[in-house]
Every structure is written in C-alpha cells, then in structure tokens.
Amino acid sequence: MPPDIMTDSVDKIGPGWRQRPKSISWPRLTNAQSETLWGFLLIAPFMVFFAIFFLLPYGMVIWLSIVDWHPRGVTEYVGLQNYADVIEMPSAQKSMINSFYYTFMVVPISTALSLLTAILIVSLRSSSTRGFFQAAFYLPGVISGLAVAIIWRFVFDFHVGVLNYFLSLVRLEPVNWLGNIYSALPSLAGMAILSSNGVAIIIFCAALLSIPSSLYDAAAVDGAAFWRKHWSITLPLLTPAMLYVIVVSTLGALQVFVPIYVLTRGGPVHSTITVGYYIYNQLIFYANSGTAAAAGLLLLVATVGFTVFQFRRFSQVVEF
Amino acid sequence: MATKTSLRNNQPSSLFETLQLRLLPEGSASASRYLALLMILVLAGISLFPLYWALITSFKHPSEVATIPPSFVLTRPVLKNYIDLMTGSGVANSPVLKWFWNSVFTGAAFTLGVVLLASLAGYSFARKRFPGRDKLFWLIISTMLVPAWSTIIASYVLTLKLGMHDTYWALILPGLASPFALFLFRQFAVTLPDELFQAARIDGAHELQLWWLITLPLSRPVLATLAIFTFTYHWNDFLWPLLVLNKPQIYTMPVGVSIIMFQLKGTGPAYGIGMSAAILMSVLPIVAFLLMQRQMIQGITIGSLKG
Numbered sequence: 001m002p003p004d005i006m007t008d009s010v011d012k013i014g015p016g017w018r019q020r021p022k023s024i025s026w027p028r029l030t031n032a033q034s035e036t037l038w039g040f041l042l043i044a045p046f047m048v049f050f051a052i053f054f055l056l057p058y059g060m061v062i063w064l065s066i067v068d069w070h071p072r073g074v075t076e077y078v079g080l081q082n083y084a085d086v087i088e089m090p091s092a093q094k095s096m097i098n099s100f101y102y103t104f105m106v107v108p109i110s111t112a113l114s115l116l117t118a119i120l121i122v123s124l125r126s127s128s129t130r131g132f133f134q135a136a137f138y139l140p141g142v143i144s145g146l147a148v149a150i151i152w153r154f155v156f157d158f159h160v161g162v163l164n165y166f167l168s169l170v171r172l173e174p175v176n177w178l179g180n181i182y183s184a185l186p187s188l189a190g191m192a193i194l195s196s197n198g199v200a201i202i203i204f205c206a207a208l209l210s211i212p213s214s215l216y217d218a219a220a221v222d223g224a225a226f227w228r229k230h231w232s233i234t235l236p237l238l239t240p241a242m243l244y245v246i247v248v249s250t251l252g253a254l255q256v257f258v259p260i261y262v263l264t265r266g267g268p269v270h271s272t273i274t275v276g277y278y279i280y281n282q283l284i285f286y287a288n289s290g291t292a293a294a295a296g297l298l299l300l301v302a303t304v305g306f307t308v309f310q311f312r313r314f315s316q317v318v319e320f
Numbered sequence: 321m322a323t324k325t326s327l328r329n330n331q332p333s334s335l336f337e338t339l340q341l342r343l344l345p346e347g348s349a350s351a352s353r354y355l356a357l358l359m360i361l362v363l364a365g366i367s368l369f370p371l372y373w374a375l376i377t378s379f380k381h382p383s384e385v386a387t388i389p390p391s392f393v394l395t396r397p398v399l400k401n402y403i404d405l406m407t408g409s410g411v412a413n414s415p416v417l418k419w420f421w422n423s424v425f426t427g428a429a430f431t432l433g434v435v436l437l438a439s440l441a442g443y444s445f446a447r448k449r450f451p452g453r454d455k456l457f458w459l460i461i462s463t464m465l466v467p468a469w470s471t472i473i474a475s476y477v478l479t480l481k482l483g484m485h486d487t488y489w490a491l492i493l494p495g496l497a498s499p500f501a502l503f504l505f506r507q508f509a510v511t512l513p514d515e516l517f518q519a520a521r522i523d524g525a526h527e528l529q530l531w532w533l534i535t536l537p538l539s540r541p542v543l544a545t546l547a548i549f550t551f552t553y554h555w556n557d558f559l560w561p562l563l564v565l566n567k568p569q570i571y572t573m574p575v576g577v578s579i580i581m582f583q584l585k586g587t588g589p590a591y592g593i594g595m596s597a598a599i600l601m602s603v604l605p606i607v608a609f610l611l612m613q614r615q616m617i618q619g620i621t622i623g624s625l626k627g
Contacts, residue, residue: 032449038527039448043456046441049497054463057474064474071480113363120360135613136364140371142609143602144556146574150581150598151374154591160386162373194366199620206621226352247465255467258558262578279469283476284563293473300470307465 065293082290083298092295094270095278096302098185102274103253105189111245114197115238118204119230134202141198149262152191153178156263178264181271188259188272196252200245207241208234243314250306254299275299371602378402378596385592401596405580413568419576420600426491426572427554433496434550435543442505443535447517457506460499468559476563490564491572495554501546504619508542509535545619548612552605573601 029037065083068076086092121133140148155162156177164174177187211234219229235242257276260266266273266281273281275295282292377385379397382404408414444450445457475494484490512535520534536543558574565571571579577597584590609616 035448036450039444039450039453042444042448042527042531043441046437046497046502049437049493050460050499053475053478053494054471054497054499057471057478060474060478061471064477069477117360117363120356120363123356124360131613133360133364134617135610137367138617139606139609140367142552142605143371143598144558144574144605146556146558146578147374147598147601148370150577150594151370153581154377154595155370155373157386157591160388160390160591162390165388165390195370197367202617202620251465251467255469257469261562262581276469279473280559280563283473289473289477296467296470296473299467303465303467303470 061293061296064289065297067290069289070287078290082294085291086294086298089291091270091273091281092278092291095273095275095295096298098271098273099254099256099275099299102185102189102192102256103250105186106192106253107246107249109189110193110197110249111200111242113193114200114245115204115242117197118201118208119234121201121205122208130205134205137201138198140195145258146262148191148195149259152195152259153263156187156191179268181268184264184268184272188256188263191259192253192256196249200249203241203245204238207238211237239314243310247307247310250310251303254303254306374595374598377592378599380592382592385595401592402600405593405596405600414576414580415568416573416576416600418569419571419573422488422491422570423555423573426488427551429488430492430495430554431547431550433492434498434501435547437496438498438501438505438546439536439539439543440531442502443509443531445502445506446509447512447530447535457502461503464499464503472559472563475560479564485564486567486570488570491554491561494560498550501550504546504549505539505542508539512538541615542619544612545615548608548616549619552608555601555604577601 066077066079068078068082117137121130121137124130124133154160158164158174158176158179161177163177167174175183178184215233215237216229219233224232255276256274257280260272260274260277261280264272266277279292279295279299282288282295373392376392376394378401379394379399380391381396381398381400384391385401406416408416445453479485479490479494484493516534516538517530520530525533556574557572558578561572561575562578565575568576568579577594580597581590581594584593
C-alpha cells in the first residue's frame with residue numbers, strides 16, 4: 001500500500017499545485033518572497049497592538065509634555081514650561097532625591113543578599129533540597145506587591161506590629177517605622193530588600209550552577225579559602241547575571257510606587273514621595289498631565305543614564 | 321570519614337547520615353557546613369515569615385488579631401475575617417466576589433490574547449527570514465528597559481480618548497502585545513529542530529499549519545509557563561487598574577482591596593480583614609507557582625542567561 005499512497009498524493013497535488021496560481025491569478029512568489037510575506041503576516045497581529053499601545057504612547061508622551069492638556073477643553077502649546085515646573089517644584093525635587101536614595105539603599109544590599117543566599121543554596125548537596133530552598137525564596141515574590149505592602153503595614157505598626165514586639169523583647173524602645181521622617185524611607189527599602197529577592201536568587205543559582213566545578217577543584221588544590229575562591233572565580237564569571245540583576249532591580253527601584261501608595265502616601269512631610277508617586281499625584285489629583293509627562297520623560301533619561309553607566313562599568317570588568 | 325565512604329557507595333547507613341547528606345552543604349570543615357545550613361534556614365525563615373504571619377492572622381478571631389504579646393501559633397482557626405471581607409461589613413459598596421470575578425475574567429482573556437499574539441509573532445521571529453527582522457525584534461525587546469512611568473500618562477490619555485476607561489477593554493487590550501512573552505516564546509521556538517518544519521513543508525503543510533500543528537504542540541511547557549507568568553502579572557497588577565477604573569463594580573481585586581484598606585478604621589479588625597484580603601489575593605499565584613515550579617524557574621533564567 002505505501003507506494004500507492006505516494007503516487008496518489010503526487011497525482012492529486014501535482015496538477016492542483018500548477019493550476020492554483022493561474023486560476024486566482026496572483027503574482028507568483030519566489031520562496032524568499034513568500035517567506036517574507038508570511039513572516040510579516042504572522043507578526044502583524046502583535047505589531048498592530050504594539051504600535052497602538054507601545055509606540056504611539058512614546059510619541060504622545062512627548063507631545064503631552066509640551067502642551068497643557070485637558071480632557072475637555074483647549075489644549076495649549078506651552079513649550080518647555082512643564083519641564084521648568086517639574087525642575088522648580090520642591091515636591092518633584094524631593095521625589096527625585098528620594099527615588100535615588102531608595103535605589104542606592106535597595107539595589108546593592110538586595111543584590112549582595114541574593115548572591116549570598118544563592119551561594120548558600122548552590123553549596124547544598126542534594127538537588128531536591130536546592131529546589132526546595134529556591135522555591136522557598138521565590139514564593140514571596142509571586143504574590144502581589146499590594147498584598148506584600150498590606151502585610152508589612154501590619155508588621156510595621158507602631159502599637160501592635162511584630163517588629164516593635166521583637167524590639168521590646170530585647171528591651172529597645174518601639175520605633176515609629178513609617179511615621180518618622182528619618183526611618184520611613186529606610187523602612188520601605190528594608191521591606192523591598194527582604195521581600196523581592198526571589199528572581200535574583202534563581203538567576204544567581206542558575207549562573208552559579210553553570211560554572212564548571214573543575215575551576216573550584218583547581219582552586220582547592222591551590223589552597224584557596226572560601227572568600228578567595230568566590231572573589232576570584234565566582235564573581236568574574238557571574239558578571240552577565242550580575243549585570244542583568246542590577247539593571248532590572250535598578251529599573252524596579254526607580255519606579256517604586258505600590259508600597260508608597262499603601263504604606264505612607266508620600267508622607268510624613270514628603271519624606272517618602274518618589275518619582276512614581278509624584279507622577280501619580282500630578283496625573284490623578286492635580287489633573288496635571290503635562291508635568292506628569294515631563295517627569296516621566298526625565299525619569300526615562302535618568303534610567304537610561306543608569307543603565308548605560310552599569311553596562312560601561314561592567315564591561316570594564318569582563319569582556320563580553 | 322564515614323560520610324565520604326557512604327557518598328561513594330551512595331548508601332547512607334543511618335537516618336542521621338541521610339539527613340546530613342540531603343541537607344548539609346558540600347565542604348570539608350564540619351562546623352562551617354552547619355553554619356551555612358543555619359544561615360540558609362534563618363534567611364528562608366525571614367523571607368517566609370511575613371507570609372506565614374499573614375496566613376495565621378487571617379484565621380484568627382478579630383479580637384485576637386492585635387494582641388500584645390502576639391501569638392505566633394494558631395490555636396483555633398475561624399473564618400470570621402474572610403466572612404467580614406466578603407460581606408463588606410464596615411465598608412459600604414464592596415462586592416468582593418465581583419472584584420474576584422473581574423480579575424479572573426479579564427486575566428483569562430488577557431492571558432489567552434497574550435499567548436496567541438506572542439506565539440504567532442515569536443514563531444515568525446524565530447523561524448522566518450524577512451528584512452529587518454532582527455532589528456525589529458530588538459526594538460520590541462528594548463522597550464522592556466523603558467520605565468512604565470514614562471509612557472503610562474500617554475496610555476492613560478489614549479485609553480481615555482478611546483473611551484475604554486471603566487470597561488474590561490482597558491484591562492485587556494493595552495498589554496496584549498507583551499515584549500516579555502514574545503521574547504520567551506521566540507527563545508524557545510529558535511531551539512526547535514529545523515528538520516521537523518522541512519518535513520512538514522514537504523508534506524504540503526502551509527505556514528499556519530506549521531504554527532498550529534508543529535510549533536504549538538511542541539511548546540506546551542513554555543506555553544504553560546508563559547500563561548502562568550502572564551496571568552500572575554495581570555492578577556497582581558495594581559497601578560494600571562488603579563488609574564483606569566473608577567466604578568466599584570468594575571474594580572479588580574487589588575484595586576478593591578486597596579480601597580477597603582483605606583476606608584477601614586481601627587487597627588485590630590482592619591488588620592484581620594487586610595490579612596485575609598492579602599491571602600485571598602495570593603492564593604492563585606501561589607498555587608500556580610507550586611504546580612509549575614520547575615518550568616517557571618527555567619522561564620526566569622531564560623531571560624538572563626540565554627539572551
């Protein structure tokens with residue numbers, strides 16, 4: 001039977017294959033042309049939505065930043081006035097300072113903590129225990145930032161919070177974590193450091209496991225101690241993973257919003273207002289889309305600056 | 321010495337030794353190995369404590385929520401906080417079940433759309449040759465490095481102009497073309513063997529059949545991972561729904577819960593209800609993660625290492 005099927009199908013496909021282009025009278029496409037056509041057809045649905053909801057807003061935000069826009073009413077061209085407003089406004093200045101301060105607290109500490117945790121996890125012998133601990137550290141990261149913030153609001157509470165209870169156990173005075181201009185932002189940073197390490201830990205674990213163990217064996221033969229071993233072998237080989245983790249966590253930290261919204265609303269006295277919260281306030285409470293757009297673009301410039309700086313810094317350490 | 325022998329034979333001789341083998345880190349000095357295990361347990365404890373604390377608090381009776389000293393074990397679990405949350409006692413106009421449904425429904429529709437668009441486009445970017453392909457791909461990927469705050473104002477104005485505020489459309493359409501999903505799917509589709517596609521093409525399959533009959537069935541694990549990431553992202557998203565939704569009937573779970581949290585006064589009962597809301601919001605992502613743990617962990621590392 002197999003030979004019949006072969007000839008059958010060739011007979012059926014053969015004439016149809018030759019006739020079809022003639023009957024519809026479409027231009028004959030070469031293989032390369034048809035591949036190009038299909039390539040574009042298949043990405044078309046994605047590209048339509050991408051163009052409308054990603055590319056169009058890029059253009060719109062530049063336009064919004066140089067006009068005075070109102071949902072109903074006249075839109076006036078104001079030039080660079082919005083940028084000047086943002087730069088002069090004390091709350092905007094404070095929000096920039098706070099965002100940088102927060103980022104400088106969160107990114108280095110949480111990266112170091114994740115790396116330490118990953119080194120500890122990877123040094124475990126059995127792969128099932130490694131998987132268990134990876135899951136244990138990643139688990140708090142799958143729940144929403146809102147849920148995390150609500151939980152920490154209880155933990156930070158001045159009167160009934162667990163944190164102050166622990167302090168009272170060691171005979172320390174209770175701290176008004178979120179109600180004090182000196183401790184509010186560091187408290188939020190501490191919360192971020194302890195609750196958002198999952199992704200970084202998993203990335204570091206994967207990178208550490210991909211380092212050939214023969215390198216460590218050689219180091220052990222040479223008598224290298226724990227710190228020396230990790231400083232000379234692990235860190236240089238970890239550079240790509242480190243760069244990724246630092247870039248992504250910087251991006252996240254510069255944009256922080258949800259904990260501010262739930263825990264402090266920018267207070268007390270603007271001590272926790274961040275760029276994200278400032279933009280939200282301008283847009284929703286003051287209906288001031290111009291300054292919001294201008295601040296958003298300034299944040300973009302700062303973020304690109306940070307990212308380029310990090311790439312430069314790291315490419316000095318290791319050639320890619 | 322005993323440990324070394326049993327390692328070689330792969331047969332631990334006692335229960336204690338089994339535990340040592342499974343738990344302790346590698347290394348020579350025994351004290352530092354115990355220290356490492358202790359450190360990892362402490363870190364894991366700190367990481368999981370808030371979740372544990374929220375879980376047991378949510379099942380405490382409202383009168384026991386804010387006691388000093390706090391009780392760290394649950395003696396008699398009650399559902400009072402969950403019932404208070406559902407029936408909206410203390411906060412008017414809080415249809416929690418409707419919010420839950422809004423989140424589930426828009427999340428499902430969003431996930432379906434994201435996976436469909438990303439798999440079509442990802443297949444094309446991975447397996448078709450067309451001019452400008454790689455430049456276009458990296459243009460799309462590079463938008464992931466742009467802070468959301470830079471364009472969210474424009475998206476807000478755009479969806480307002482399109483009349484999408486306070487509708488499900490505002491929750492589904494703007495994020496449909498997801499660069500992350502495209503990246504994940506494309507990175508997977510590149511690894512499929514070319515012979516399969518050639519064989520199918522010789523058998524007369526056209527392009528959509530290559531996508532539907534070959535690419536999709538082979539990428540089931542990555543599709544499942546992608547679906548869970550996408551649904552979890554949408555389920556947890558707070559900022560965008562907060563901006564575009566103003567009517568309580570259309571709130572998603574996080575927006576509704578944040579409104580409840582602001583209207584509740586008094587610490588004890590408010591924290592009880594807050595913790596039950598936090599747990600209710602976390603159940604789906606946690607269950608999804610536990611089911612798909614291995615694939616999700618692989619999915620996270622694709623982005624950083626193979627890129």
